[in-house]
Amino acid sequence: MTESTRADSANVTFLEQTLWQQFRAVEAPGDFVHCWLALQCHYIAGACVGVVVLGEPGSGPFAPVAVWPAGESPPRDLTATTEKCLREQRPIAREGPSRQLALPIEVDGEVCGVVAIGIEGEEGDTRSLLWRLRWGSAWLETLLRRQQGQDDERQKQRTVLAFDFIGLVLEQPSFAGACSALVSELSLRMAADPVSIGFIEKGHMKLRALSHSAQFGARMGFVRHLESAMEEAADQQTVIQCPLPSSWDYRVVRAHEELLASHKAGSVLTLPLQVDKEVVGAVTVERQGDTAFSDDEVELLDSAVSVLGPILYLQRRDDRSIWYKLFDAIRMQTVRLFGPHYLGRKIASLVLVVLVALFSVLTGEYRVTSPAIVEGLVQRALVAPYDGYIKSQMARAGDVVTEGQLIATLDDQDLALERIRWRTKARQSLAEYDQALARQERSTANIIRAERDQAEAQVQLLDLQLARSQIHAPFTGILVAGDLSQKVGAAVRRGEELFRLAPLEDHRVILKVDEGDIMDIRVGQTGFLRLSALADRVLAYEVTLITSIAEQEEGRNYFRVEAVLHDDATRLRPGMQGVAKTQVDDRLVIGIWSEKLIDWLRLFVWTWWP
Incomplete structure (x- = not known):
């Protein structure tokens, strides 16, 4: 110890002995910090008030953990000094009639808290007092490192347990086998019996597996109490332990109390299975005797169940028949369509309905499009x-x-x-x-x-x-x-x-109609022609002759259809080419757009159909 700690045992006062005895006897981290702050303020001459603020490393939030003297609130100026130390992450020393010292507590380069002490009088040099406070803060750093190590060990245990359960569930060939293997393993690991698991089906919880029991259908009362307890936890969407620990928030545990009474168990713990924040099932763990579930066990089980929930849900969904999957998919899409959220889906569905209704009544003029060439009427x-x-x-x-x-x-x-x-x-x-x-x-x-x-x-x-x-x-x-x-x-x-000589004014139009459209062409039908050389004009024509012999050109079959022009054709010359559109009749617009595709599909199916 330093000189101020009176290393000579002959000079140790009764107060110091009491503080050290309390410091050695404490186990809880909060009591440890209170005893440390009392000792630290005792060894700093003139210390009148002290506060220790701790929080998550680097990010917080930070809150007072210990105040000395006990039961009093730290003064505002000391609180301001503490906040400044947290903000600037460096030691702060304020001089004056009432001096204040604030020192950040760091672990692995991250600020975990601040210890601040108010000092009255001018006894002691500020620098030496700050160093003494720094040496004493090593106890807090040790405490924080020990807590961090314990947290890491608990996290490691949770991770190992979760991976063990995941491997156990995934190696099972069916959903029922996975549930049975899981509850049996939980029973062995947690020294609990029975352990049960259930899933929500048609709005009600249904028991799916019971540890060390292949058949449980005949035990109707036993099953009913288990399912009621699971539904109670699912409705509240929280972990329920009965008897309810005093440190927990209030929960409705009526069904769990009935379960304890009927099963004559000492304690029961139910953990909901959630997928995307929606409860799909629950796991109930019962333990005989007076041994309740500790907070570490509850946290361990909760972390394991949170990982297993989505896996079991997917296995359950994949084990169903194709008809049930189809029905469930339709139901889910219906809920998403008419339920809350999914605004984009609703807008898309509304647009689709409007388009279907529109295309059911909207008609348009159906025209057959074909290449055309101008020839002389007589050659x-x-x-x-x-x-x-x-x-x-x-x-x-x-x-x-x-x-x-x-x-x-x-x-x-x-x-x-x-x-x-x-x-x-x-x-x-x-x-x-x-x-x-x-x-x-x-x-x-x-x-x-x-x-x-x-x-x-x-x-x-x-x-x-x-x-x-x-x-x-x-x-x-x-x-x-x-x-x-x-x-x-x-x-x-x-x-x-x-x-070969053709007249200047008398012309005819030769339409090269595709064989898929020739059945729609009739003599006397009219249409319009737009030529490449006269793209600014549309010429009317009338079909006069349909040849019955197909010709081949550029890999397709077409029929020659002759037509005469109705408009003035003084600027026409034989050999001009363009695109002709022959008017057929009025049809649904959707039928006009999809006719080619439907005909192709019919031919394709006919070709490959045995």
Whole structure:
């Protein structure tokens, strides 16, 4: 000890001996702090008041644990000094007629509390008094470390027990087996019998397992008292022990008292099983004799049960039949939908109901959409009149030509020479015919006349072919096909197409309707066409012909449907493409949107259905 503690035993006063005896005899932490504060104030000369404030390390809240002299309240100025020390976490010394010393109590670098002492008079140096207070605070640090070690040990025991129970429950193949194994193990660990567990079913508690007992259905009174006690704890959502300890808050224990009386037990403890702050069951532990459950045992069981509750709840839910799971899921969703909370679910459900009601009556115009191309109403093919060679070209595809305009010519040199030959032969036959008549050779004259007629016919034929060597436009229109600019001098055969001519004003529309939509198309239906080249205009048309032969293009089958335009089409040109929408009828909007998907599903199911 220091000099002020009077190490010489001959000088120890009776008061000091009494304080030290009390200090050595105390067991409770609060009494320990009171005795320590009294000794500390006794050894500090002039100490008139003292207070010890303790709380959770680092965070608090902090509250006075001991005040000296006992039964008095610390003065306001000492309280202010204590609060300043807590706030600044450093020793505080205030000088004056009434000095005040405040020292933070630290454990592992975190402030756990403050000891503050008020001193009257000027006896002793403030620095030495502060050091003496620091040396004495080592007793409090030792106390706090010991309490922390005890808390850690209790936490370790709770954790080990919880993991043991979790492993025991999870290794069971069924919910009933898990409950039976749990209550039997609790009975052995806690020296209690019986231990029971129950779960809420249809609003009432139902006993599911009893320690060391496989059958308990015949013991109706026994079971009824257990279930009543469990319901009592579940209704209050708290742990109930009977007889009720004096340090606990008030609880209704009527059912537990009846349980004690009927089972002739010494004490009973019921712990609710909770999942998401909702009580789903309870565990009841009974103990014979006068040995009640200690606070440590209650805390140990409460921590274990709080972990086991969700696990047992999930096992119970998974062990049910599929129909019960379905019914429970529907019930839960119904409760969430019409009960409190879950505002987002309610809004989504309301929107869904409104949409269903709206789509049940809302109709729209159903239209078949298809690609479309503009063609001439009549197309004239201009072909080669005979076998020959291309001499020249005056127009090609895309050019507008007028009626009678020269488009191309064929080489007629061979035809002209052939005409001269036959013309010469006709004149020669005419001279021979005159000579035969002069000689009165009628038979010879007839033969020569036939040869002359043949020559005249050949000349006429060659004249016709020479006239056809010039290809003219039969009417005013636009060339939709044919380009001979790269074929001048090339040979062509008789009947080979050289050009295709379409009128300028008369057009038709070819719709490429998908095979899935062709059954909705009828002759006489109308629609609207929007072309890529004239995107600012919508052209009306009417269906006039539906072909019965499907064609394939880009991996899909389609039918050609012909339509005539009703609007002025002076700006149209054959070959323009766009999108056509043929009006069918009025249908539900939801049916219009889902028709393609439904048809695909039908075909898919039909394909894979055995």
